[in-house]
Amino acid sequence: MPVRRTLRVVRRYWRVFLRRLRVFLAPARRQWRRSLQLRVVAITLVASSLLVGAFGWLVAYRSADILLDRAQDEVLSQGRNKRAVAQEQLSVHVSAVDATLSRTLNETINLLADGDPSASSGAVVSIQSSHFATIRPVISANLDTAELITPEMVQEVGGNSAEATQIRTARVDGVETKFLVYGTPVPTNFGHLELYYLVPLTTEDQAANEIRATVLATGAALVLLLGVVAALVTRMVVTPVRVAARTAQRLSAGLLDQRMKVSGEDDLALLAASFNQMAANLQRQIVRLEEMSRLQRRFTSDVSHELRTPLTTVRMAADLIFSEREEFDPAVARSAELLQAELDRFESLLTDLLEISRFDAGFAALDAEHADVTPIVERVAEGLAGLAERVGVTVELRLPESPVIAEIDPRRVERVLRNLVGNAVEHAEGRPVLVTVASDDAAVAITVRDHGVGLKPGEERLVFNRFWRADPSRARQTGGTGLGLSISVEDARLHGGWLEAWGAPGEGSQFRLTLPVRAGDRLVAAPLPLIPRDRELPPSEPAEVTR
Structure with a gap:
């Protein structure tokens, strides 16, 4: 029960959150639906951001790879040269327990470090041995290489006598620094030692970061520029459309003299000219139809009024004949009855025509x-x-x-x-x-x-x-x-x-x-249904007709 109650509470708060979120986003959604320019600019910004982001990531990734490959080739070249120098320096020793071996190792490390153009930037040279316990590691700088020269690399260089490279990170003077570590075996008369060449990649990282920053700034500027261009281009297209919409609204409101401004000879100018031509044709047609309608209403009204006088005269004669019909023979009497009936019908038609003409002329008034x-x-x-x-x-x-x-x-x-x-x-x-x-x-x-x-x-x-x-x-x-x-x-x-x-x-x-009930009030509903209650409505039939 507590779990169900908790779920109900969570669902209720979630519905409240969604409802408030919809209310909060309602203005933005309404603006999104109404503004074509906003949609075009937003879609352009999103699409260009994705495209520029993917292109920038590719450029930055490839640039970093190129810098790393170049540094690795350089380290391999220098490392092999250092291996040859170390091999030459150590060739005078025939035993790992030679008393002067330690001094030779130090001299070799100093020689390798002094002749290294990367030494000033923090490159480190180390000679050590995984086979001879009497040979202690010799390093050209005060650097803890435990995190840089891993046991796996030692096994590859010392055990398998193969070259190996890896990228490791170590803290130097409180700063995390990335190193490219190169290891190679150094053959000697008493076996082989391991030479490790550690080059910091600070310059390459800085160059890669600069490339990323440049690509990011350029991409952002390009996206903004594309957004501005999209807004300007869309404005050029949307503005005439908005003008056409406002002009159409004025035309529908009865302002038939409204026209669009035509400037230039492009497609938008052609649209404005076509719209103006259409509006002029509509104006002529509407004026002609209004004139015809006015003449028709006037004709109906005039004819209805003019027929009143002869109808009254004919009515008087017909009433006299109808009152004396019993003295005529049956055929004439029947004709008198038909004449009376048709005169009644004709008079009713004239009355209706006069009433319709009053409605058409707007003269009908409500005597409420x-x-x-x-x-x-x-x-x-x-x-x-x-x-x-x-x-x-x-x-x-x-x-x-x-x-x-x-x-x-x-x-x-x-x-x-x-x-x-x-x-x-x-x-x-x-x-x-x-x-x-x-x-x-x-x-x-x-x-x-x-x-x-x-x-x-x-x-x-x-x-x-x-x-x-x-x-x-x-x-x-x-x-x-x-x-x-x-x-x-x-x-x-x-x-x-x-x-x-x-x-x-x-x-x-x-x-x-x-x-x-009160004159002038606006109706909302009717007390009685339009469809009779004694008739069952099929599911597909509408409940009411258009008023």
């Missing part, structure tokens, strides 16, 4: 007041009761018991609900239509559910387009203008609300109107 939504829903249901009875559809209301008060424009909300419930009744295929109202502290939602033919995938977005119909050949009972849902979605937006649709083939459809 605190009102109860429930009576509005009931009035819509009562107004469409006749149509529902003719097509054999039942309109069911699910209303809360308490009033649903919201700051709305009752006329516009009633028009939206009339369009939604009318369409649901028309497409219900004789099945019930369910209208549900719910609210919370921030929003009011009204759903209209039918169980008709439904909508195909993608049609939930097209259904709000002007003059769009799911089935143009479908016989319609109400003779709608095709503008009802377009006006409804504009009314919802004017409230700051949502009007959304859901549908599936053979499963019917559902429309949801969501309005804020």
Whole structure:
């Protein structure tokens, strides 16, 4: 148990550490994602550091090897010369117990040391014997050679009578010094002795250190230079891109006269010129489309207004004929009824066109007041009761018991609900239509559910387009203008609300109107789901459509 508790504590502190580390590194990560120049410079610095570091290590390593090989060749040459001199000096003795042998060894060591150009730099010569106990080691300097002349080397030189070299380190006057030790046998009349030539590698080490320092300084300067060059080159490329991005943002904000500065004849200048040409073409196209849209809106508004006067005259004549239709023969009476119905349809179309033109011109205003939504829903249901009875559809209301008060424009909300419930009744295929109202502290939602033919995938977005119909050949009972849902979605937006649709083939459809309780508030969620609760959602289908 204590081990598990300790592991839990460790894991908890580790998670806390990782969380704080992510928070601490968040600004750097954000800057890394946003700055192309930073990424290019950082990658250049890392790559060049690795490359220069590997090259510098190779140069320093090879330089040290070359210096060491040169010192070793020189030591071998001098060591063999010293062996020849020692052999000549010792050739006068025929026995290891000769009384003058010790003096000859000292004279030989002095001769070898005096004739050594490296002696001033600390080179040491030693003659000793591993075969004759009477011969004591003779050294040209006061140096403890126990750490430098190892037993393995003594065995190689004295036992095997072979040359040997090695690099050893010893403390001389309190300083760690590296020596190149060369050992060779010296043949004499009474056997052979061992000559050891010890040369300090201080000069070579200093030269190698200087080479490393030079390579390091040069590499660091080269890396910094590469970083500066990368920053300058990247700046030359990134700056026009940033200017293009800012210009594109201004263009998207509606400032169509924004252009990039063109300087030079290189690729970046070509990019700026192409961008400016594209912006000019877009400006011309947008201005042309805006002019066409303005002319279209003006034409629609003018035609709608101009048709009011002749329509009123025709309406008066048609009303007179319709009121006297019983005195006509059946064919003329039927024509009078058709004339009256088409005039009603034409008048409804003109009314919708005028409303659409007001939305397009930006003249639509919200006359908001605190009102109860429930009576509005009931009035819509009562107004469409006749149509529902003719097509054999039942309109069911699910209303809360308490009033649903919201700051709305009752006329516009009633028009939206009339369009939604009318369409649901028309497409219900004789099945019930369910209208549900719910609210919370921030929003009011009204759903209209039918169980008709439904909508195909993608049609939930097209259904709000002007003059769009799911089935143009479908016989319609109400003779709608095709503008009802377009006006409804504009009314919802004017409230700051949502009007959304859901549908599936053979499963019917559902429309949801969501309005804020207080005018001007921003909606976050709806009290009712867009997808009906009586329909099981497949795993791959999204929960809501784009508003």
